Amino acid sequence: MKVQCLKGFRDYLPEEMLQKNRMVRAVQQVFECHGYPPLMTPALEYSEILLGKYGVEGEMLLYRFRDNGDRDVALRYDLTVPLARVLAEHGEITMPFRRYQIAPVWRAEKPARGRFREFMQCDVDLVGADTAAADAEMLVIGSAVMKELGISGYRIRINHRGILAALCRLAGLTSAGEVEFLRLLDKLDKIGADAFRDQVGQISGIDEAGVESVLKIVMANPGDSRQILAGLEDALGSDPEAVSSIERMSEVLDLVEASGVSEQCHIDPSIARGLSYYTGLVYETFLDSLPGFGSVMSGGRYDGLVGLLAGKDLPAIGISLGLDRLFSAMKELNLLENRSQPADVLVVQFSQALAPASFAAAARLRTAGIATVVYPRDAKLKKQFQFAQKAEIPFVVVIGEDEQSRGTLQLREMDKGSQQEISIDEAIRIIGVELPEGNNQ
RNA sequence: GUGGGUGUAGCUCAGUUGGUUAGAGCGCCGGCUUGUGGUGCCGGAGGCCGAGGGUUCGAGCCCCUCUACCCACCCCA
Numbered sequence: 001m002k003v004q005c006l007k008g009f010r011d012y013l014p015e016e017m018l019q020k021n022r023m024v025r026a027v028q029q030v031f032e033c034h035g036y037p038p039l040m041t042p043a044l045e046y047s048e049i050l051l052g053k054y055g056v057e058g059e060m061l062l063y064r065f066r067d068n069g070d071r072d073v074a075l076r077y078d079l080t081v082p083l084a085r086v087l088a089e090h091g092e093i094t095m096p097f098r099r100y101q102i103a104p105v106w107r108a109e110k111p112a113r114g115r116f117r118e119f120m121q122c123d124v125d126l127v128g129a130d131t132a133a134a135d136a137e138m139l140v141i142g143s144a145v146m147k148e149l150g151i152s153g154y155r156i157r158i159n160h161r162g163i164l165a166a167l168c169r170l171a172g173l174t175s176a177g178e179v180e181f182l183r184l185l186d187k188l189d190k191i192g193a194d195a196f197r198d199q200v201g202q203i204s205g206i207d208e209a210g211v212e213s214v215l216k217i218v219m220a221n222p223g224d225s226r227q228i229l230a231g232l233e234d235a236l237g238s239d240p241e242a243v244s245s246i247e248r249m250s251e252v253l254d255l256v257e258a259s260g261v262s263e264q265c266h267i268d269p270s271i272a273r274g275l276s277y278y279t280g281l282v283y284e285t286f287l288d289s290l291p292g293f294g295s296v297m298s299g300g301r302y303d304g305l306v307g308l309l310a311g312k313d314l315p316a317i318g319i320s321l322g323l324d325r326l327f328s329a330m331k332e333l334n335l336l337e338n339r340s341q342p343a344d345v346l347v348v349q350f351s352q353a354l355a356p357a358s359f360a361a362a363a364r365l366r367t368a369g370i371a372t373v374v375y376p377r378d379a380k381l382k383k384q385f386q387f388a389q390k391a392e393i394p395f396v397v398v399i400g401e402d403e404q405s406r407g408t409l410q411l412r413e414m415d416k417g418s419q420q421e422i423s424i425d426e427a428i429r430i431i432g433v434e435l436p437e438g439n440n441q
Numbered sequence: 442g443u444g445g446g447u448g449u450a451g452c453u454c455a456g457u458u459g460g461u462u463a464g465a466g467c468g469c470c471g472g473c474u475u476g477u478g479g480u481g482c483c484g485g486a487g488g489c490c491g492a493g494g495g496u497u498c499g500a501g502c503c504c505c506u507c508u509a510c511c512c513a514c515c516c517c518a
Contacts (some may be wrong), residue, residue, distance in 0.1 A: 005507075057516070078518090109516075110442070121518065174467070183516090273517095284517095293515055322518025352475075385478040400476055 008117030008436060012322075016342045020120075020327055022235040022337065026148045027321060031100040035143050036124050039099040041082040043058045043106075047072040051141055053081050053305065055276040061107045075106035079123040079171060080277070080302065081316055085435070087127060088310035095128025095314070098432045102439075114293045119361040123299075125318030130212060130252035130303060136259070138319040139252070142285065143261035150335060152290035156297070157268035158225075158252075160281050162245030164272060166236045168215050172207025173431070179208075186272040188218060194404070201396055218270045225253055225267040245280075252281065257290070273298070277305040281317065294331050297321040343373040344435055346388040352378045357399045361409060361424055368428045371434075395431055 005011055012020055028038075047064050054077055056063075063075040064238045070203050076082050079101045087093060093262055102122045110371035111117060126134045167185065169177045188196050194213055201213055219234045222228055229246055249267060252421060256262045267399035273282045278341055280301030287293060307313035330336050345365055347358045358374050365372040373393070381398070388396045399409040403421065411427045412419040413434065422430070 004509075061516090105518085107517085111510090112516095113511080115517070119518065264454080296518065298518065320518065327518050348477085383476045383478095387478090389478040398477075402476085410477085412477075417478085419477080 006117075007113035010118075011114060015338070016327075018339060018342060019331075019336045020323070021253050021326060023149060023330075024120075024122075024322060027145055027323070028100070028102060029301060030144045030148045030223045031122075031124050031142065033125070034137070034144070035239040036098045036100040036141075039083070039086065039101045040102070040103070040434070041076070041079070041086060043075055043104070045076055045082060045085065046372065047074045049085050050074050050077055050081055054078075058276075060362035061109050062109055063106045065323045077102060077107055078105050079121050079320065080305065083123075083125055083127075084306045084309050084316075086315075087306050088194050096134075097127040098124070100124045101209065103176055108427075114328045116324055119325065120228060120322040120323040120352070123318055127241070127306070127314055127315055127316040130280075130301070130315035132248055132255060134315075134317050134411075135248070135301065136252045136255035138281075138299060138317055139256050139258045139265055139283065142283075142319050142321075143259075143264060146264070146285070146297070147317055149326070149330075151287070152327075154264055154285055155286045156265045156283050157167075157271045158249065158265060158281065158283045159267070159269055160245040160249055161231060161279055162241045162248075163269050166239040166245070167217070167269065169239065170207075170217075170236070171210040171214050172205055173203065177203035177205060184274040185214075186220065188270050193219060225265065226250075226260075228267045228269070229253070250283070250424060254358055255367070270301070273300055277302040282321070287329055287333075290331060293325060295322070296326045296329060341373075341391050341393070343371045343391070343393050345370055345372040345397055345431065346376045346391075346393045347372060347397045347399070348384040349375045349378045350381075350398065350400045354378075354399060354401070356395075358402050361397055361399060361437065363425050365428060365431075368432070370428065370431055395434070397427065 024428050031038075044067075047062070048429060050062060051059060051074075058077065062077055065073065073326070083101070100123060102120065104118050104120050108117060108119050108129065109115060118276055122145075124138070126137060128433060139158070142156060146152075164182055164185075165178075168174075168181055173181055181200060184191075184196055184200050193201075196213060196215070200206060201208065213235065215233065220228070220231050222231065228440070229250055232242065232246050253262065253265075253267075256265050271282060271284055273284070278300040281302065282300035283298055284295035285297035287294060297319060299317070301315070301317040303315045304313060306316060327336075338441050345362075347362045347365070349355050355374075355378070361376045362372045375387065387393075394414055396414060397414040398412065399412075403409050406421075408417055408421050410421050411425060411430065
């Protein structure tokens with residue numbers, strides 16, 4: 001037997017888990033700060049719930065099997081379709097409905113850098129409002145999450161399905177070649193205009209003059225979202241769907257600007273999205289320093305999805321942060337705080353006879369809310385101090401015979417190298433003052 | 442899934458045209474005496490050389506298969 005973790009899956013060792021938990025807490029805090037309560041759904045769904053929602057490529061990536069009761073089940077592929085199922089199943093839910101969910105999803109893809117078969121998604125969705133306010137709220141939350149995570153070098157690229165549909169029409173396409181056309185459009189900045197012309201030219205029914213018009217629109221890069229919208233208006237002004245999409249994006253920009261987060265939000269008509277359920281605004285987020293990592297946070301409006309399960313449509317929009325991918329990116333960029341364990345204080349065990357004194361002190365410290373570990377053996381003090389140093393525990397408490405008889409303890413601050421003999425109450429006070437905000441795990 | 446690359450100690454890697462008991466740095470453990478970390482010095486443990494098969498008197502090194510990882514394509518979070 002070869003002992004190894006399943007391909008595409010990964011272990012998070014304690015130090016990494018500490019870092020990942022910090023990210024989860026930050027995301028959760030931002031979501032709740034925007035008025036979103038949590039939702040939890042099972043990892044498994046009936047296959048028929050998930051089938052027909054992700055397009056043919058997505059469907060092939062489902063982990064699907066028969067359970068012990070011979071039910072046809074699948075691991076959830078995202079958090080959006082399970083949300084739609086909940087909405088369809090629970091008629092008592094009132095609109096507008098907000099929820100967030102931070103949970104793993106599974107896709108049987110070929111693993112690569114920043115891409116796993118099991119990964120944590122952080123989703124917020126707002127159901128029941130097809131408005132610019134709802135659209136903008138997603139971008140506001142997305143920006144807030146990135147800020148809270150300490151990431152500044154990124155851009156959210158925003159488009160609208162209506163623009164994409166209009167571009168397809170401009171290129172002479174009906175529904176037939178659309179998927180292929182949009183895929184190439186999405187790759188345009190990677191492959192370049194010539195390769196685009198070349199490959200798009202193979203789609204049957206394509207209009208070459210139309211393709212040039214599309215290129216002109218998409219390649220025009222004024223750098224400013226308002227100017228891009230103006231350009232789209234000029235070029236697609238005769239297409240009613242495009243006009244209303246442009247108007248919507250313009251309203252969204254108003255609100256994003258009013259929220260003070262327009263810096264990283266950019267209209268980009270070349271952004272397409274793979275999942276087939278999107279109907280309106282769509283967006284993807286790329287890190288400036290790691291563009292090859294792919295999108296770390298994306299989503300869009302999906303006004304038709306709930307209807308597939310509920311029988312009647314409900315407008316909805318959401319955004320999803322790929323936490324594991326972002327974790328990998330931040331690790332590569334050295335943006336994660338390194339701390340191998342959560343204790344702020346090590347209480348040494350001076351001798352076996354003095355272990356009760358150490359335990360008593362530790363109990364007092366913990367009652368005061370200070371994360372504390374006691375060294376598990378009466379090893380040499382040198383060894384115990386080395387442990388504290390390696391584990392980056394900022395304080396060490398020593399209680400030997402002398403301290404015990406005087407009712408005091410030695411409090412050593414590791415990075416300063418300073419030490420003082422004081423009472424436990426004084427120690428609690430000092431540790432409370434010295435510890436940086438949020439250091440407690 | 443397709444193409445290319447790489448698997449040698451916990452980690453990063455050396456290892457000469459195939460030739461005896463496979464190396465380094467870092468890390469780990471112990472020591473440099475008795476109540477205190479970071480540096481230094483000394484010592485130690487730890488490898489079926491990714492797995493299986495083949496060629497050869499002889500394979501870490503050559504060939505085949507498998508597997509894992511990395512890069513590109515593809516797609517995405």
